[in-house]
Amino acid sequence: MTASTIDRSVIEQLVRNAIRQSGGPASTPVAARGAANPPGWIDGKPNLRVSISARHCHLTDEHVEILFGAGSVLKPEKDLYQDGFYAAEQTVMVVGPRRRMLGSVRVLGPTRPFSQVELALTDSISLGIDAPVRHSGKIDGTPGCVLVGPAGSVQLTQGVIRAARHVHMNFADCDHYGVQNGDMMKLKIVSPDCSVTFEDVLVRADEAAKLEVHIDTDEGNACNLDTATEVTLKKGGCGCEKK
């Protein structure tokens, strides 16, 4: 990878992906629940994708109007892998204590019932906010921040988190791996000189979801995901004993 592609992949893109063939436990395709081809499956089996979520935020309709002007709505710029979700054209400035800030944090759509800022721990440290590891939506008692847009600003009293690792999957994927919504899995990433096994990967199951692990930039950079040669998702045990 050259410096210019690093630049492009990190600065201009919101999400980097590593798409690999799943090394799941079942060696033969599992029949989906009445569907010939569940979302995201290729050739009758799940296709594991690992994506790095760069820092981003979710906004309420009300906050979109305050930050970008009355009548404003989010403008989709790029579709995410999960159907119906997108990176918006809009970005906000996130301001922490002692006037530290992140100048341009991408807004993801669609809007939500609450606003939330998702940072990697490195971002959180540079912003001076102690963001706890939380699953999306679990923001009670988390720190707040100030969001600044071209038309106004919003004081969030809570909602700054480090998003916990998770894997989106549909129910056919659940059957394939023998897991259900809320279970924890392990993800092994084989990468030259910096292989890692991530534990505590929460299963978030939904009928329409496509199999995709979300890790943050610290996690993606810890294993240099761009150079990974193999990714394996496991129900229990990280598979290291077989290597």
Added chain:
Amino acid sequence: MTASTIDRSVIEQLVRNAIRQSGGPASTPVAARGAANPPGWIDGKPNLRVSISARHCHLTDEHVEILFGAGSVLKPEKDLYQDGFYAAEQTVMVVGPRRRMLGSVRVLGPTRPFSQVELALTDSISLGIDAPVRHSGKIDGTPGCVLVGPAGSVQLTQGVIRAARHVHMNFADCDHYGVQNGDMMKLKIVSPDCSVTFEDVLVRADEAAKLEVHIDTDEGNACNLDTATEVTLKKGGCGCEKK
């Protein structure tokens, strides 16, 4: 941890440490090679320390003089855990392509026969330099950069790396773990909602070394080392199957 302690631990300190009781394979103390108490041992057994190395650089005597003025030497500011090594008072600016820079990168002493800049991948991306994962000193063919000090600047033609994970240990530690210089080990970090097993941890054995794993800030932040409750170093297998 409050925002102010994050600030202090990351901005002002060079190295953060997690000191834990070793969960090594031997349940009884191993006799050291003729020494009553090998370096770093406590109560007759190794005491595993995991340290985060923030970005830093090593300089030659010649480069110290160019950057800080004729006759300059490194001034120790803070001793590192390994005897004889220190964070110097001096810092340099590291400049990458397209005028991106890291304004204040700590110099570690003592000086070396070659200058080298060690970054986390996140640093490397923000600097616009594609730093490969390398073990210290293995800098052939790596990218260069410009170092700027108060008295002058140096163009490094190579030497910018992401330091590969490694563990310093003495020969009594080697005996304890059943490894030798150059072997690879695994380090499991148990941390709330973000446990990780790091593979590819290189053994760097030396008579005077104290048992200490060095990971970088991305790796430390990926597992939120500050909140870790348990660290385990293993010769083979990450121990996950026993959890």
